[in-house]
Structures are given as C-alpha cells and as structure tokens.
Amino acid sequence: MTMLRVGEHHAFEAANRRYLYLVPSAAVFALDAPAAALIDALDAAPATRTDLISRVSAQFPRTDLGGLLAELEQIHAVQPVPTPAPKTPTIIPLTPVTPFPLTTAVLNVTNQCNLSCGYCYEYSEDKIVDTTNGKQPKFMTDETARQSIDLLFRESGEVAVVHVSFFGGETLMNYPVLSRAVPYAKAQAAAYGKRVEFNLTTNATLLTPKMIAFLADEDISVTVSIDGPREMQNRFRVFHDGSGSYDVMLPRVQELLRRHRSRPIGARVTLTSQVSDVLGIYRHLTDEIGFQEVGFAPVTTSPDRDHALDASGFDQMVTQFTALADEFLQAALAGRHHGFSNVSETLGEIHKGVSKAYPCGAGLGLIGVSTGGDVALCHRFAGSEEHGLGSVSAGLDRDAQRAFLERNHIGHKTDCHTCWARPLCSGGCYHEAHTRYGSTTHPNLHYCDWIREWTDICLRIYGEIAERSPSFLDRFDA
C-alpha cells in the first residue's frame, strides 16, 4: 500500500485563511477547511490513502475527499513516500544553458571615493581587491565604458531591455565618463533594436545642478546611499578628515528629489550595530527628506568587527522590520503607496513565484566591470582575479562562467536542502558569504533564522493583500 506524505511546504495563515507556500515550486495556494484538515492529518505522520481519508471523513462527511486528495497530489502538496525514504530532499543541479544572455552590466566607473565610511567593503578591513595599491586604474576610461556597453549588447541574446548601472567608489567622481557613456549606450540600443535603462548609485555629496538635470533628462534611476538623520549619517558616512557628510549631502538630495520626478529616487540604508533605528530612519528619509523608496540592508562584514550586527541586533532589526511591514500592509489595503522597498521587492518575487537556483543574477545575467575593464561576478567583486569572468576587451570567459555556475548551484548547498525559504533565498549574497566564510559557495548560515522569519512575514502580508485587496498585486504583473 502506497504511503502518502506532505510535500515540502511552509504553512501560514492570513486574513483567517490557511495558505501553503510550496517548495520548490514557490506556488501559493489558499486551502479550504477540508484541505487544511487533510494536510494537518498527514503532517503528523505518513499514511495510506484510505487511512488518511477515514481520519478526516467524520469531520467532513459531505466532501469528496478522494477528489480533494487528487487535487493536493496535482500541486505536489501530497506525494507518495519514496522507498527507501531519503533523509533530506535532494536537489539535482541543473546548470543553465550557456551562453546565458546578459541583461545588466554594472560599471565601476571609479574606485575612488570622497568619503571614507567606516564599514565600506571596498576600502575597510574586509576588502577583496586592493584598490589602493593594486593594478586597477583609479578611473574608468571612455574606451572601457564603451567596450563594457558593447559587450553587454553583444552578449544580450534575445533580451529586449538591457540595464547599464553606474557604480563606484563614488560614482560621480567620474561624471564625465558616465555622462558620455549614456548617449553611447542609447545609440547602441537603437542599432540593436533594444531598449536600455540606466541607474546610478551615489552618496550625493558631489551632485551639482548640472548633474541633476542630466540624470532627470536622461531618465536615470538614482539610488542614494544614506543612513538616516544627521547623527546616524555622520556615525560612519564621513569625509576623509572625519567630518560628517549629512549637511553636505542634504541640500543636494533635496534638489535631486525636487528636480528629478520621472523615476522614483531610492534611499539605501546600511544597518550596523550603532545605526539600527529602522523606524526612525524610515520616517526621516520619507517624511522629512522626501524619498519615495527606502531599502535597508545589514552591513556586510566579518562578525568580529565593531559595527557588525550580532544576534540581538538582527532580532531587533526584524522586530522593527515587522512594525514597518505592518504599516506597508495597512497602506496597501488602503490603496496608498508605502516606500519600504524590502517588502515590495519580496512581495514581487512571491507574486511571480520565483524559485531560484542562484541567489541573484551575479555571473548569470549580471556582470560587474572594474575600472580597468576586468569582468567579474558583480560590482562587489569587480577587479578580483579569483572571481573574474574575462574582460571587456577579450570578451566574456564563458568557461569560467560555467564553472562558477556549476560550483555555486543551490544543489551543492546541502544546508539549504531542508529549508523552505530556499526558493527566495538560495543561500544569500555571494559577497556576504565570501566575507563571512571565505567562499561564494557557502550559504549565509548566520542569517537563516532571520530570512525565514522575514519570508514568513512577507508571505502573510501577501496572503492578506491577496484576500482583501487583490488589485494591489497587479503592479507586480509587469
């Protein structure tokens, strides 16, 4: 007699409904009462079909439980127990077909910066590439920028929209090159019959009215690295002489927000042990400065650094994220915008049903280009020989890419095989893993509990919105 068991899933409740988040399909289903009862009965222990139905039939005498069981089997919420039963689910690594098309090139137009933030991964103790004495030039040339754009278009296959992202160092320290790269990329897009989109990350301290006009006129999305009110911003985000950057940055950001309306301007906050007041920071950046989107990320660092978030720091962060996420939910139900982008990004992935074999697009559809033109996994690895994928002059090293993708597939992260959150997390940031554990292949085990808790919060918000204000989710269909 075939024994049945529940498939991998995460159960959650929202709006007085029972839901299943199925793994690895990442499908979200709402259950009616008999379906929930069957899942509960089977969750305790595997059972035969007849046994299972007889356990629930007294409670639901009028329900076609056989038909219900067939539905649950169709979505793989119920499965036959394999003999012999594996201890953990196995994930068979399926390396994507290469050449995988490129969609995004991040150009590190300079590795120089006018700030010296205490937690910076590029210059602090945790740096990967020797940007001070290394072989990388300080600024990208026009030719390297053009070659990067050529490589992106040449390797973009059938992709209709490509993205050029400008990064640093402080990106605006090489404004001349990036301002010439934009029209060049647009001309290339026209030649290829594709569309190109731009974004730029900056600390905003060097913005001039001319630059702001350029960013607005060319429709360039802007992300401002900023940590919050004056005392928080000035805690780490300081000039080389140690003076805070808040008062220099503020009027320029306000001018940017006033002048540049065609794209939402996002703030990107780095949380540390000293700067962790999520709610206060959010209020300041939205209500007082006027950002439409604010995203938070814990600092990437070795655990023994002073500014690293410890377990209690992570707990405190989740507590505040939860409060802010509840605000997001109330706004969504009322049809209002809320700028907590950590929630909206996760909701978008839940809505699509993203199930990742890799944590992000790095080395897949996204590349980082160093100032000297070396191609690497992403901007955080730009210039690292160990993580290199060729160069913009010699072309993409597809063999290195294939080797990277084979090594870093979720199938090799055995710690992740029993985790229900893996469709969304897939082990987490390569750079974080490299900084913590010395290898991109290592899952980020230090934040597993937090990821699961956060994913559960976002799933419940998703369930509430799906039940009470489903039209809100249409924005994620684009």
Place this chain on the structure above:
Amino acid sequence: MNHMKHLIPINRKAARIVAAAAPPAGDVVALQQGSGPPQQPEGPHIPLGCSLAFQPGWEADRNGGTAGLCQPVERDLFDCHLGCYWPAHVPDQLNHAPDWTSKCAAAQKDWRKIDLIFP
C-alpha cells in the same frame, strides 16, 4: 480557470500549476487531436478494421496511451462482437438488455452514457 474545488491558486506560479494540471476541455474521444498529450497528425479518420487484421495501433497508440488509437477503443463494444463475432463482455442485447446502448448514438462521443447492466 480553476478546475479545483478546494484549492485556490493565489500567485502566478500557482495559476500556472493549476493550468498545467487542468483536464482537457470537452469530452475525451478516440483519435483526439489538438490539446492534451501528443497526438497523431491530422489525417482521415477511418474507424474500420479489427485486431485480427494485425493493424498497429489497435490496443495502444504510439505513445503507449489510448487517446491516439487508429481505432477508437469504444468500437470494441460493437465491432468485436457484432462485426467480427469476437467474444466480448457485452450484455445480451437480444433477450436481456435490448436497450443498453439506446442513449449511445455515437460510441466515440456517448460511450459514457452506456448503461451498466447487472445480470
């Protein structure tokens, strides 16, 4: 369209799973073309013949299923015991159950309407 009675697909992946698991629209008939599992190419429908003639595709189609048989399985009911005098498990239509196929005008479409007969 959600054909499931107890489960509601909420996100887009769930909707795709339901769509993939949905039964084909309309009735299932032999030599069915179009949606569903891979079928035989479009061609003339010639429901004639008998397994005695060693025609391929009588018991199973080229995919090992029954949806693309060169002869509809329902014809067994009539052809085998009428046309070919092959012993088939059908009721005695002369004496005991003369009307057992009265609701079945065309076997390929109406085979579900054939009554169950208990001796």
